[in-house]
Amino acid sequence: MTPIRLAANQYGKAENRVVRVTRDTDRHDLVDLNVTSQLRGDFDAAFLEGDNAHVVATDTQKNTIFAFAREPIGSPEEFLVSLADHFTSEFAWVSGGRWAAEEYGWSRIGDHDHSFYRSAPETRTAVVVRDGDATTLISGFHGLTVMKTTQSGFVGYPRDRYTTLPETEDRILATDVSTRWRYAADAVEGLDFDATYDSIKATIMETFTKGYSKALQQTLHDMAAAVIEAHDVVDEIKFSCPNKHHFLSDLSPFGLDNPGVVFYAADRPYGLIEATFQREGTPTKDAAWVGIAGFC
Numbered sequence: 020m021t022p023i024r025l026a027a028n029q030y031g032k033a034e035n036r037v038v039r040v041t042r043d044t045d046r047h048d049l050v051d052l053n054v055t056s057q058l059r060g061d062f063d064a065a066f067l068e069g070d071n072a073h074v075v076a077t078d079t080q081k082n083t084i085f086a087f088a089r090e091p092i093g094s095p096e097e098f099l100v101s102l103a104d105h106f107t108s109e110f111a112w113v114s115g116g117r118w119a120a121e122e123y124g125w126s127r128i129g130d131h132d133h134s135f136y137r138s139a140p141e142t143r144t145a146v147v148v149r150d151g152d153a154t155t156l157i158s159g160f161h162g163l164t165v166m167k168t169t170q171s172g173f174v175g176y177p178r179d180r181y182t183t184l185p186e187t188e189d190r191i192l193a194t195d196v197s198t199r200w201r202y203a204a205d206a207v208e209g210l211d212f213d214a215t216y217d218s219i220k221a222t223i224m225e226t227f228t229k230g231y232s233k234a235l236q237q238t239l240h241d242m243a244a245a246v247i248e249a250h251d252v253v254d255e256i257k258f259s260c261p262n263k264h265h266f267l268s269d270l271s272p273f274g275l276d277n278p279g280v281v282f283y284a285a286d287r288p289y290g291l292i293e294a295t296f297q298r299e300g301t302p303t304k305d306a307a308w309v310g311i312a313g314f315c
């Protein structure tokens with residue numbers, strides 16, 4: 020038999036859908052999470068010999084997530100850190116792991132005390148990577164669709180025999196913002212993750228509105244620069260953004276002009292612009308990004 024060696028491994032329970040209702044008064048609140056727990060450590064015997072003595076069952080990991088939700092969840096980041104603390108302290112051979120969550124936003128219907136609708140357009144994300152004493156937190160969101168109807172263009176690109184795209188200095192710029200940012204290791208103690216999330220999201224949206232965009236690439240840079248400038252706690256931010264093309268519809272067969280009024284919103288193919296921006300002079304943490312799909 021060809022000799023093989025066990026390399027990277029992790030295991031756990033994926034996508035635990037936890038809904039936590041706070042009902043201390045008649046005015047309820049809810050937190051809606053999709054939580055994944057994966058343990059890393061000394062699990063060689065399980066893979067190599069079928070010895071499960073170290074295997075904290077994925078079922079136990081699931082139960083722990085729901086049991087921990089009996090207490091107030093706080094932010095997704097705090098909830099994940101509490102799981103990381105638990106598993107690494109409870110089991111000597113668990114040296115680290117990866118805990119991830121998506122959060123779905125709900126708002127009150129009117130100002131109703133206990134009726135809600137799914138409201139946030141974006142899905143909030145959080146990942147905690149624990150490796151021995153080191154903890155890395157990566158937060159973000161995906162699915163925030165934004166559009167500006169002018170103050171965007173695309174000119175000056177090379178033309179070859181396959182280039183047909185006309186240059187334009189006035190186009191629609193639209194994208195679904197997917198982003199993840201990494202917190203500086205020394206910044207997370209006591210951080211208000213909910214307020215920081217709201218502030219980063221607001222910074223991204225406000226920057227999108229500002230000025231003239233020469234390309235989606237430049238817009239990603241400007242959004243990253245604004246986030247890193249305004250948030251000392253962020254050392255790195257990644258974006259993955261489709262260019263949701265809006266082509267001017269040709270109305271001339273109908274004897275009509277079209278001065279930037281009627282567009283065809285193409286759903287595919289789409290440009291896909293991805294970039295990573297890091298604060299100058301800070302260490303990179305590439306290992307923490309392993310397993311986060313959809314970014315470069």
Ligand SMILES: O=c1[nH]c(=O)c2[nH]c(=O)[nH]c2[nH]1
Pocket residue numbers: 173184233234235236262290
């Ligand atoms: O903002 C843009 N960036 C591109 O790289 C590109 N390529 C393209 O065809 N249109 C655009 N727009």
